[in-house]
Amino acid sequence: MSKILIIAEVKNGEIKKNTLELLSFAKSQGIESDAVLSGSGVARQANVLAGQGASTVYLADDESLEIYNTEQYTCLVTDALKQSGATQVWLSSSELGRDLTPRLAARHNVGALSDVTQLEVNGDDITAERPCMSTKVMQTCQFSKEGLRIISIRSGFFLAEQTSPVDANIVTLSIPEGHAKLKVKEVQVEVSDEVELNEASIIISAGRGTGGTEGCDFVKPLATELGAAFGASRAVCDAGWLPHKHQVGQTGTMVNPDFYFALGISGAIQHLAGMSGSKVIVAVNKDPDAPIFKVADYGIVGDLFKAVPVFREEIGKIKS
Amino acid sequence: MEIIVPIKQVPDVALNIKVKDGAVVEEGLSYVISSWDETALEAALQITEDVGGEVTLLTIGPEKAAESLRKGLAMGAHKAIHVKYDDAKNTDSFAYAKILQKVLEGRKYDLILTGRQSQDTDAGLTAPMLAEFLSVPQVTNIIRFSDVSEQKITLYRKGDHATEVLEMELPGVVTVNDSLNDPRLASMRGIMMAKKKPLEEIELDTIGVTSEMIGSHGSMTEVLHYDKPESRKEGKSFEGDESDSVKKALALMVSESKFLA
Ligand SMILES: Cc1cc2nc3c(=O)[nH]c(=O)nc-3n(C[C@H](O)[C@H](O)[C@H](O)COP(=O)(O)OP(=O)(O)OC[C@H]3O[C@@H](n4cnc5c(N)ncnc54)[C@H](O)[C@@H]3O)c2cc1C
Numbered sequence: 258m259s260k261i262l263i264i265a266e267v268k269n270g271e272i273k274k275n276t277l278e279l280l281s282f283a284k285s286q287g288i289e290s291d292a293v294l295s296g297s298g299v300a301r302q303a304n305v306l307a308g309q310g311a312s313t314v315y316l317a318d319d320e321s322l323e324i325y326n327t328e329q330y331t332c333l334v335t336d337a338l339k340q341s342g343a344t345q346v347w348l349s350s351s352e353l354g355r356d357l358t359p360r361l362a363a364r365h366n367v368g369a370l371s372d373v374t375q376l377e378v379n380g381d382d383i384t385a386e387r388p389c390m391s392t393k394v395m396q397t398c399q400f401s402k403e404g405l406r407i408i409s410i411r412s413g414f415f416l417a418e419q420t421s422p423v424d425a426n427i428v429t430l431s432i433p434e435g436h437a438k439l440k441v442k443e444v445q446v447e448v449s450d451e452v453e454l455n456e457a458s459i460i461i462s463a464g465r466g467t468g469g470t471e472g473c474d475f476v477k478p479l480a481t482e483l484g485a486a487f488g489a490s491r492a493v494c495d496a497g498w499l500p501h502k503h504q505v506g507q508t509g510t511m512v513n514p515d516f517y518f519a520l521g522i523s524g525a526i527q528h529l530a531g532m533s534g535s536k537v538i539v540a541v542n543k544d545p546d547a548p549i550f551k552v553a554d555y556g557i558v559g560d561l562f563k564a565v566p567v568f569r570e571e572i573g574k575i576k577s
Numbered sequence: 578m579e580i581i582v583p584i585k586q587v588p589d590v591a592l593n594i595k596v597k598d599g600a601v602v603e604e605g606l607s608y609v610i611s612s613w614d615e616t617a618l619e620a621a622l623q624i625t626e627d628v629g630g631e632v633t634l635l636t637i638g639p640e641k642a643a644e645s646l647r648k649g650l651a652m653g654a655h656k657a658i659h660v661k662y663d664d665a666k667n668t669d670s671f672a673y674a675k676i677l678q679k680v681l682e683g684r685k686y687d688l689i690l691t692g693r694q695s696q697d698t699d700a701g702l703t704a705p706m707l708a709e710f711l712s713v714p715q716v717t718n719i720i721r722f723s724d725v726s727e728q729k730i731t732l733y734r735k736g737d738h739a740t741e742v743l744e745m746e747l748p749g750v751v752t753v754n755d756s757l758n759d760p761r762l763a764s765m766r767g768i769m770m771a772k773k774k775p776l777e778e779i780e781l782d783t784i785g786v787t788s789e790m791i792g793s794h795g796s797m798t799e800v801l802h803y804d805k806p807e808s809r810k811e812g813k814s815f816e817g818d819e820s821d822s823v824k825k826a827l828a829l830m831v832s833e834s835k836f837l838a
């Protein structure tokens with residue numbers, strides 16, 4: 258029998274949306290799933306996972322797990338796999354998932370499919386679609402040998418069902434050692450109350466067309482007023498106008514919100530690779546030939562400094 | 578410090594990529610070093626300039642992959658290893674990681690530095706798999722490094738919610754985010770010097786890579802077909818006075834796309 262082990266992710270003490278999506282999707286396929294819940298002070302969240310469909314929650318709650326690290330997580334998942342008898346492991350293709358997926362696969366001497374955006378699941382026969390070549394091409398792949406299926410899945414492609422917590426069936430894992438040759442010296446968390454890029458349903462992104470820090474500040478209230486996340490192109494982050502955590506794109510955050518506003522962004526492939534899955538794209542750019550207009554549903558050829566105040570004013574009217 | 582930089586020669590994704598009958602059209606492709614690997618090479622060069630040592634490029638690929646090795650040598654790498662290999666189409670990251678392991682076993686290295694993913698597959702699997710096969714630690718997606726010595730290195734990893742500062746004892750595997758640096762261009766002198774630098778050629782059978790380990794035999798996954806992504810439907814364009822444009826666009830966004838609904 259097929260069974261899926263889902264690696265849960267937690268942020269600020271709560272299960273992340275990407276994990277809920279994976280559990281919901283497993284349930285919709287009629288396949289049983291277990292979950293691994295690892296972190297510090299996370300035990301309470303087991304019931305959320307159970308509510309979302311996890312049969313058994315393998316729990317590792319320890320201070321040493323506050324920050325993700327490759328070795329401990331690989332050991333924990335390996336232990337949970339042994340106990341659960343799962344035939345598949347599903348992870349999110351977050352930075353955690355990107356780091357863990359290949360290490361875990363190699364430890365079990367199997368391959369992996371990473372950053373998948375579509376999945377067809379027939380027991381352990383899996384056909385996956387994933388973007389490659391900076392999203393210029395899609396590839397359809399499958400596992401070609403028997404064995405454990407390890408898959409990382411991009412968030413935002415499956416719907417997370419709304420559920421309520423139920424009492425979880427918990428199995429406590431023993432805490433493995435971290436890697437003797439790797440130690441965490443410091444963790445630089447940027448605390449902020451800003452909406453996270455990969456959790457937002459609206460994203461307002463600033464490009465080099467904003468001209469500088471002041472231009473970014475000029476755009477930002479539009480995000481705040483919409484309850485949207487504030488994104489940026491790499492050009493903006495590299496120039497230091499905004500911190501790197503705002504970067505959208507292939508090497509920043511991959512996003513697919515309901516509405517994506519690209520303001521003064523040219524639409525280089527690496528930027529498009531990270532946002533062209535957005536449901537509706539709105540672009541403002543002075544240059545009618547900017548590549549961003551090729552993907553925009555609503556393309557405004559013009560000056561963002563003139564357009565943004567009108568957006569703010571008109572949106573204010575619609576809202577009230 | 579002995580640094581190995583595995584590089585992959587890949588199609589230039591900045592150019593137009595055509596797909597026909599489920600396959601990527603070869604004609605018109607131009608081959609380059611995967612851009613993340615160039616970032617890794619630049620980091621390796623900076624490290625050896627700082628603490629001494631040598632940078633060795635390593636690629637598994639066809640005859641023409643030698644051009645990418647020469648380019649890397651021209652940028653400043655000290656030597657290169659070319660593992661001759663022709664079955665790229667049927668080879669996944671797992672198989673490459675196994676072959677890389679064979680090449681590296683018995684060689685001295687302190688650091689293996691690569692891109693966080695290759696520009697053609699966008700898989701990001703090979704390097705951590707290699708780290709596991711070699712039983713060494715890994716740190717992926719670094720945006721900075723500091724305090725490099727023969728024994729250890731401090732790495733700043735861009736994690737999901739924080740920058741994680743890690744100290745790794747060597748040897749180990751590190752993958753780089755592209756924001757780490759801007760790779761240098763090869764100088765004229767570099768290009769001249771590259772011609773004289775050692776480029777070792779290795780045949781698979783001489784390092785114990787059997788036919789079972791290569792191509793579809795050695796791979797755990799396979800690509801069934803390639804397609805162009807679904808194109809987005811034609812959008813609406815607004816020109817002229819920004820105020821008019823925004824009002825028109827917003828009206829449609831609300832009525833057609835349920836904006837703010
Ligand atoms: C390996 C690699 C990875 C990369 N990863 C990423 C990534 O993850 N994310 C990313 O974004 N980039 C990434 N890049 C960089 C990418 O190639 C582009 O350089 C970058 O996206 C450009 O940012 P931009 O659109 O803001 O700037 P530009 O390309 O300079 O575009 C600015 C735009 O603003 C317009 N403009 C100027 N003034 C105004 C105005 N007043 N009103 C309206 N429009 C105006 C201009 O017409 C222009 O189109 C990567 C590059 C490489 C090589």
Ligand SMILES: Nc1ncnc2c1ncn2[C@@H]1O[C@H](COP(=O)(O)O)[C@@H](O)[C@H]1O
Nearest residue numbers: 583637670691692694695700701702703
């Ligand atoms: N054929 C190869 N030769 C040398 N290095 C490779 C090869 N394939 C992959 N790599 C390395 O592994 C990285 C990640 O590859 P991938 O798993 O395909 O994303 C690449 O950027 C290279 O550094």
